[in-house]
Amino acid sequence: MADRTPSYQAIAGRLRAAIRRGDLAPGARMPSVRRLAQMEEVSAPTAEHALRLLEAGGLVVARPRSGFYVAADKLAEPLASPTVSTARPVTLTANVHALFAQARSPELVALGAASPSAEWLPDKALARSLLGANRRLSSSALAYSVPPGRLDLRGQIARRAARWGLHIAPDQIIVTHGQSQAMRLALQATCRRGDVVAIESPCYFGTLMHLRSLGLRAIEVPTHPRTGMDLAALEQILRKHRISAVVSIPTANNPLGFTMSIADKRTLVGLLDHAGVPLIEDDVYGDLSAGKPRAPACKAFDESGNVLYCTSVSKTMAPGWRIGWIAPGHRFDAVLEARVEASLAGTPLLEAGLADMFSSGDYDRHLRRFCQRIKDSVRTISSRIAATWPAGTRLCVPDDGFLLWVELPAHVDALALCHAAAGDGISVGPGAMFCPDGTRYAHHVRINCAQPTTPKLLAALDRIGILAAAQA
Structure with a gap:
């Protein structure tokens, strides 16, 4: 006999x-x-359990000392970024260093740094590998892994890439110390x-830090939070300025979150190939x-080798392993030389472990x-x-x-909001750190959702709302 559905369910x-029928309207x-x-006709704990189940599914929200409410309709989208027609040096650093300093606290509600919760990472599978x-x-395992890296890992990377349309050979891949080094090598090889x-506007602050340390200037391309980089605006910029490279996060963008359409990715690759500007x-x-x-990368549409493709497992599996890779197209030799100069060798045990995670299916099971x-x-x-x-x-x-990416009312000072939240043990990414000189996105914040929505986290979100409302 089948078990009876629990009362709360x-x-x-x-x-x-x-x-869903609309009998209970949004906000009710x-x-x-x-x-x-x-x-x-049930106990109070059973009734509360039912409401908490709806809360966990995002259908209702709990307001402190008020009760439960049907989740509101979708908010309006943030506005597209403004046009900035001049190239400028990158000057921001203080907000970035402050964010990383906060991230070292184990008691922090970490809504700022874009790092997944350790609870959601495949620790047992990683240990087995x-x-x-x-x-x-x-x-x-005690020896060096000489660039371009272990062949078993590069072979697994190539096989995985072929599943979503990127056909690269293992000898076209260079293993790096994480995504950050891959991006830096790409900039060194092109600029x-x-x-x-x-760059996109707003732009991931890690990219801005690379530009600053390499003495490069940035010109911002207007970017929409739903569709991505304005390609018509980019074309105008290419006509008016001498651009050495374009940097983009076209899939699951940081910080905006958009994924460019396949058509726009093809157009972007073709536009830059015609202009002779690397992507x-x-x-x-x-x-x-x-x-x-999986959304195909721009690299899947690259026929000339003009795209330098960079990625890692830092955001999906093991941030601390620091394993990334780059497929630099026809700039392979320049990138490989820069890789050797940056650090003579990699870590064979971790590279072999990642190859095993890929080949065993453990990585795909974890991803689901x-x-x-x-x-x-x-x-x-x-x-x-x-x-x-x-x-x-x-x-x-x-x-x-x-x-x-959240746009607050215009008179809310996001930096002051983040400082106030830090005093309550909450880390938030202020929008200004995604701008080359910190002068824009003053009422925007970035929120990291890769963590369990515990009562503590939900209370932290409520607290941010209270702090923002006090300013508003």
Whole structure:
């Protein structure tokens, strides 16, 4: 005989159906715990369990000392970035260093740094892969892994890439110390001090830090939070300025969250190929496509070798392993030389362990769970923000990845908001750190959703809303 559905699940199912039919409108107050318990003839804990189940699914939100409410309708999207027609040096650093200093605190509610929760990483599978790799390599595990890196790993990378349309040979791949080194090598191979690089606006602060340290100037391309870089604006910039490279995160963008359409990716590759300007593609979030086929990278449409493709497993599996790779096209020799100069060798045990994670299927199994968790978390956090942050807040829920770009009312000072939140043990990424000189996005924040939506995290979101409302 089949087990009977638990009471709290049955109650949640009825309420869920009422919400979806429209019987309970967005913003409507749900029955109180006591009232729901009376209506359903169950205990108060059972009634609360049902409401919490709906909260975890993003259908309702809990407001402190007020009760549960049907999640609000989707917020308006943030506005597209403005046009900035001049190339400028990158000067920001202080906000970035402060964010990393906060991230060292284990008690922090880490909504700022774009790093997945350790609870969601495949620690047991990683341990198995290392043990297996250590047995397989024996004493050679103690030796150097000379660039371009272990062939077994490069072979696995090439096989995986072929599944989504990128056909590269293992000898076209260079293993790096994480995504950051891959991006830096790409910039070194294409640019010289004083050159101008076209970037998305807003732009990932890690890219800005590379530009600053290499003495490069940035020109910002207007970018829409839903569709990505304005290609017509980019074409105008290419006509008016001498651009040495274009840097883009076209899939699950950081910080905006958009994924460019396949048509726009093809157009971007063709436009830059015609102009003779290399595209440096950051695809570190490319594997985070929940419940659908992986989005192809721009590199999949590169027929001339003009795209330098960079990625890693830092955002999907093991941030601390520091393993990335670059497929630099016809600039392979220049990148390989720079890789050797940057660090003579890699770590064979970790490279072999990652190859085993790929070949065993453990990485794909982890991705399926990880992406579903991210999808649920993004939905819950978005609904919470919609319900508890000040009127006028704008938010674009991404199709891929785990980052939210939130535009607050214009008179909210996001930097002051982040400082106040830090005093309450909450880390938030202020929008100004995604601008070359920190002069724009003063009322924007970036939120990391790659973590469980615990009561502590939801309370932290509510606290940010209260702090923002006090300014508003």
